[in-house]
Amino acid sequence: MALIEIKNLKKRYNDEAAETPALDGVSLEIKEGEFVAIMGPSGSGKSTLLHILGFLDQPSSGVYKFDDKNINSYTDEEAAKVRNQKMGFIFQAFNLLPKTTVLDNVKLPLVYSGVKESEWEAIATKAVEAVGLGHRMYHEPSQLSGGEKQRVAIARALVNNPKVIFADEPTGNLDSKSGGAVMEIIQKLNEEQGRTVILITHETYTAEHAQRIITLRDGQIEKDKQTDHRHKAGEFVK
Amino acid sequence: MNLLYTFRIAIIGLKTNKSRTVLTILGIVIGITSxxxxxxxxxxxxxxxxxxxxxxxxxxxxxxxGKQPKSPTDFASLFADSLKERDLESLKQKNNVPTLDKIMPIVFGSESATFENITYRPTIWGATSLFAIIYNVYPTEGENLSEDDVKSYSDVVVIGNKVKEELFNGGEAVGKKIKIKGRNFRVIGVLPQTGQVSFVNFDSAVVMPYTTAQQYIFGIKYFHRIVVQADSEANVEQTVADIKTTLRNNHNITDPDKDDFFVETQADAVKTVSTITSVLTLFLAAVAAISLLVGGVGIMNIMLVSVTERTREIGLRKALGATNGDILKQFLVESVILTTTGGLIGIALGSLLSLLISVILTKTLGQSWPFSVPLSSVLLGVGVSAIIGMIFGIYPARQASIKNPIEALRYE
Structure with a gap:
């Protein structure tokens, strides 16, 4: 059974005068445990697709089933709960809260979960250690390097043990060394923990960490194929 | 998201922008303080x-x-001359007003008094010896007026403390003669310092027999007031009724609407005075409420700025699982914390200022100004400030909560 199933998905922004919609009839399935990269030039609709898949935006028309349930049948509260419990987000711009420690940043998803406050500390500490930042626990984002910030964001994405990770150009703001470290962690999440990963990138070498690469152009799927020469975890060329 | 955590987040949010927080609170502080x-x-x-x-x-x-004044312009009654000696005599008769215990006519006015080369303008009171009992003020030097003084139109006066100081420069007064309207009056007594007693300040008064005052000072044959004491509080109402009947008989009045006199009891006066001060207080409080309104708009303004500034944070929280309700709560709690803090500071500051003013007034007025902070005002202060936080916080908080997460995340 597919974790994600979309059929003829369209998205048109109200304030957009452009002729072509952001998404123009996209259909695809993503199984649980897959590592999929979505590629395409800017304006191809890849970010829009990711946002809809991540429940951050609504399609204009078409069907989107997550966990076999249609997106339209989720209330706002239920959608928030899915984002909180089943999805993890990694953004290009990191989006950490300023003037807030690494530990407290990682705790953030726990705040909106049903987890008891007494357990937050232990869970968040474990997640921070898992991305190798145990020594940065009480630093604020302004004291961290770009690569470290993105690892904090990964720890935050993992803290509620989600099924699927959405990564929106996670290496876009990083140099090749820290980008490589980030991609290594993301690939291990897929290979060792069996999490579904959906990654957006415009860089072929980053996309080649995935099993499958979907290429978008003008809101439609141009190519959808398995990766020929997949990188191993830790192998990052730039 | 539990409330305690909401509070902590709100406080962190407020701490990150200290000067803005302080300035916002200031608006509420001023309102509640006033x-x-x-x-x-x-x-x-x-x-x-x-x-x-x-x-x-x-x-x-x-x-x-005169007629009972119904509005502040009805002061013409002050010059009415309807109360005469005959009325006094009728009221004194036991069968007319059986519950009457004491009765005293009063005439008053301002005149210059001179001793040697010093002139002072005291209030002249024409009364009887009963004034000491009724107003509870007895001469500490010399003696009081007597019934004989009244009957014989004596030229004697009892003077207030301030009059003595002004005219005699602190020296001995009893036995000396002061000149009023070209006539010599012998000082027979000096009153202690009293301050205001029932709107009368005896410190600057010269008290003499009312007969003397009528005849030689004011040249009138009527009274400005007649003061009566009933034999008990329970009989006040009966006494008032009997007084009215007697006076109407004397003046040939059948229609009570045409009364050319009016009777006031202390209960009436208390009621009138508390109504006036209550209305006045309410009015001033309404003025203060306007400044609270301004403070509230300030809160709304600042919260809207804060919502815009933290658009990305809102988007992030939503992406991580915050519901609209969570975001609404977060911002609402922030503004309520702002206003309630302002309210508490305002209550403390207002009470302190009020205490200070009461101390100053006590010193300058020479009488004790009672300090009290009514519990109702404290509750009002806290309640109003919290409600202002709610009302003026709800719009910005709602603006925050309905932000589209992805637009919020993209916000620069």
């Missing part, structure tokens, strides 16, 4: 005035000539 100050001082004034009114006892009844 409300507390006004209500506290209003209560103080009310207590002081009521204390004065009650000072001469609740058995006391005042009869004034």
């Amino acid at each position: 409300i507390i100050l006004v209500m506290s001082l209003g209560r103080g004034a009310q207590n002081l005035i009521l204390g004065q009114v009650q000072g001469i006892g609740s058995k006391t009844i005042a009869i004034a000539p």
Whole structure:
């Protein structure tokens, strides 16, 4: 059974005068445990697709089933709960809260979960250690390097043990060394923990960490194929 | 998301922008401070005035000539001449007003008094010896007026403390003669310092037999007031009724609407005074409420700025699982914390200022100004500030909560 199933998905922004919609009839399935990269030039609709898949935006028309349930049948509260419990987000711009420690940043998803406050500390500490930042626990984002910030964001994405990770150009703001470290962690999440990963990138070498690469152009799927020469975890060329 | 955590987040949010937080609170502080100050001082004034009114006892009844004033422009009655010696005699008769215990006519006015080369302008009181009992003020030097002084139109006076100081420069006064309207009066007594007693300040008064005052000072044959004391509080109402009947008989009045006199009891006076001060306090509180409104709009303004500034944070929280309700709560709690903190500071500041003012007034007025912060004003202050936080916080909080997460995340 597919974790994600979309059929003829369209998205048109109200304030957009452009002729072509952001998404123009996209259909695809993503199984649980897959590592999929979505590629395409800017304006191809890849970010829009990711946002809809991540429940951050609504399609204009078409069907989107997550966990076999249609997106339209989720209330706002239920959608928030899915984002909180089943999805993890990694953004290009990191989006950490300023003037807030690494530990407290990682705790953030726990705040909106049903987890008891007494357990937050232990869970968040474990997640921070898992991305190798145990020594940065009480630093604020302004004291961290770009690569470290993105690892904090990964720890935050993992803290509620989600099924699927959405990564929106996670290496876009990083140099090749820290980008490589980030991609290594993301690939291990897929290979060792069996999490579904959906990654957006415009860089072929980053996309080649995935099993499958979907290429978008003008809101439609141009190519959808398995990766020929997949990188191993830790192998990052730039 | 539990409430305690919401509070902590709100406080962190407020801490990250300290100067803005302080300035926002200031608006509420000013509003609440003025409300507390006004209500506290209003209560103080009310207590002081009521204390004065009650000072001469609740058995006391005042009869004034003319129609009862219904509006501030009705002061013409002050010059009415309907109360005469004949009325005094009728009222004194036991079968007319059986519950009457004491009765004293009063005439008053301002005149210059001279001793050697010093002139001072005291209030001249024409009364009887009973004034000491009714107003509870007895001469500490010399003696009081006597019934004989009244009967024989004696040229004797009892003077107030201030009059003595002004005319005699602190020296001996009893036995000396002062000149009023070209006539010599012998000082027979000096009153102690009293301050205001029931709107009368005996410190600057010269008290003489009313017969003398009528004849030689004012040249009139009527009274400005007749003061009556009933034999008990329970009989005040009966006494008032009997007085009215007697006076109407004397003046041939059948229609009570055409009364050329009016009777006021202490209970009436207390009621009138508390109504006036309450209305005044309420009015001032309403003025203070306007400044609160301004403070509230300030809160709304600042919260809207804060919502815009933290658009990305809102988007992030939503992406991580915050519901609209969570975001609404977060911002609402922030504004309520702002206003309630302002409210508490305002209450403290208002009480302090009120205490300070009461100390200063006590010193300058020479009488104790009672300090009190009414509980109602404290509750009002806290309640109003919290409600202002709610009302003016709800719009910005709602703006925050309905932000589309992805647009919020993209916001630069």
